[in-house]
Amino acid sequence: MILGDLLDSPVRDADGRALGYVVDVRFVMEGPVDGLLAALRLHGLLVSPRTGTSFLGYERTGVNAPALLARWFAWRHRGTFLVHWDDVQAVTRDAVVLHAGHRRYAPDLPGGRGRSG
Numbered sequence: 001m002i003l004g005d006l007l008d009s010p011v012r013d014a015d016g017r018a019l020g021y022v023v024d025v026r027f028v029m030e031g032p033v034d035g036l037l038a039a040l041r042l043h044g045l046l047v048s049p050r051t052g053t054s055f056l057g058y059e060r061t062g063v064n065a066p067a068l069l070a071r072w073f074a075w076r077h078r079g080t081f082l083v084h085w086d087d088v089q090a091v092t093r094d095a096v097v098l099h100a101g102h103r104r105y106a107p108d109l110p111g112g113r114g115r116s117g
Contacts, residue, residue: 001091011047014089014100020049022096026082045088045096046107048080080107 003025011019024046031039087102 010095012095020047023048044084
């Protein structure tokens with residue numbers, strides 16, 4: 001599977017109800033860095049109920065500048081959630097389907113170097 005195949009894919013629950021679109025993915029480093037690379041594992045998908053566009057880094061807590069863009073992204077991606085890869089039942093041409101009883105997690109990432117004012 002190619003990452004680009006997941007981005008902007010519709011997401012449905014096990015009953016076929018539309019939940020949103022894949023806007024980003026999360027990876028976890030597993031193992032030491034080997035040269036310039038580290039072993040990565042797909043941790044989960046970010047699902048936005050309104051749009052297929054990316055956060056462009058504004059999901060990081062503390063990123064608040066430029067203020068107008070930060071507020072716009074917060075509004076545009078309200079309701080976005082992280083779903084763990086283990087909760088994905090299937091990836092088809094038409095949609096990403098989640099298991100019944102999947103859990104939703106906050107999409108926020110710590111970090112960022114936002115400026116105030």
